[in-house]
Amino acid sequence: MTPSPPSSLARSVWGTGPGLLLAHGAGSDVRDSFGPVIGTLAESRTVVGPDFPGSGSTPLADRALSLDILADEIVESAVQSGVHSFAISGFSMGTTVAVRAAVRHPERVTALVLSAGFAFPNPRLRLAIDTWRSLGRSDPAGRDLAAYLSLMVGGPDWLDERSGAEIEEQLGLFAAGMPPGADAQLALFDHIDVRPDLAAIRVPVLVVSPARDLLITPLHSRELANGIPGAELAVLDCGHAIAAERPAEWAELIRKFLDRVDGLGV
Structure with a gap:
């Protein structure tokens, strides 16, 4: 395998234990997307939180963004942090990055949690x-x-x-x-389509659907769950901003699912 170039993404690392890589939403950063759930997850996991170009401390990219670029970059950010295999928790647009990372790097990705996500943006x-x-x-x-x-x-x-x-x-x-890279991140919606990737996923997957999401409606979560072999679907009674409305319930869903996948018990 050809070594990947070093990741340009600024990142934070919390906790110890099995690896968990975070993929945040567009127009956001890792702390904004995941907020209070990070501390809970880091109690039993090594959580790696990279920021996309133009978010957090990561500078704007000098080239157009693509899902392949972001998927490779977040995976390499974990590897550079000493975490060589990991689950990925994606939120909003970060779910598509997580899906692409699982397909491009199957030797590293052990599970996926896809929250408030989509495979293809409907009209x-x-x-x-x-x-x-x-x-x-x-x-x-x-x-x-x-x-x-x-x-x-x-x-x-x-x-x-x-x-x-x-x-x-x-x-x-x-x-x-609003981060300076918001528009470049949102421009990805013009090209995102991971529907062909879904059937190729071979790891355990939990899809978390906010029942009152007005931005990325539950229809999208159902499409993800139906397209991924063996995927589980869980529903939270909240809008798109899960970290603001249901942080404890969200963290518990993620924790129990990953503990079960890793054989740690619940």
Whole structure:
């Protein structure tokens, strides 16, 4: 096998134990996508969290992004961290990166957890992403983009329970937190299609579907689960932002699944 070039991705490593590699969503970073579940997972695993180009401390890429590039880079970031085999937990667009990594690097990937994910963006998702990109280009730190993202990623019930002050705080976080690489990451939606990869996956897979996701609807999770041999499907009562709405339940689903895969018990 030809050695892979060193990964250019900035990364953090937490905990000890069996390997777990994180693949975050577009327009996000590893801490934003996975947030409070990282600490729980790191109690029994070595968790490697790379940031995609233009997110976190990773500089913007000097070439167009592709799923193959991101898949190879996140795998190499784990290897460079001393973790040579690992499960991958992908969130949102990171699920497609995780799927591609499992197909390109079957000797390293032991299991997949695909949360709020998709195999191919349907017309509604494409429209949502196009709107996000348009608002981001015109005013990336503006209230309109922040309000749009709040409506798309927050579950309806969760948003309705927020006070006016909490909503304003969230809008401020969205306005201040958009990474410089967001548009390049979102541009991948024009080309993503991992449907042909699904049947080739030969590792245990858990698909986590947020029941109230308005951005990447449950239809996408069902497509993933139906396309991957032996995949399990679990449903959480929340919107797209699982880490904000159901962090404890999400962490427990991931932990129990991976413990069972690794024969550690539950």
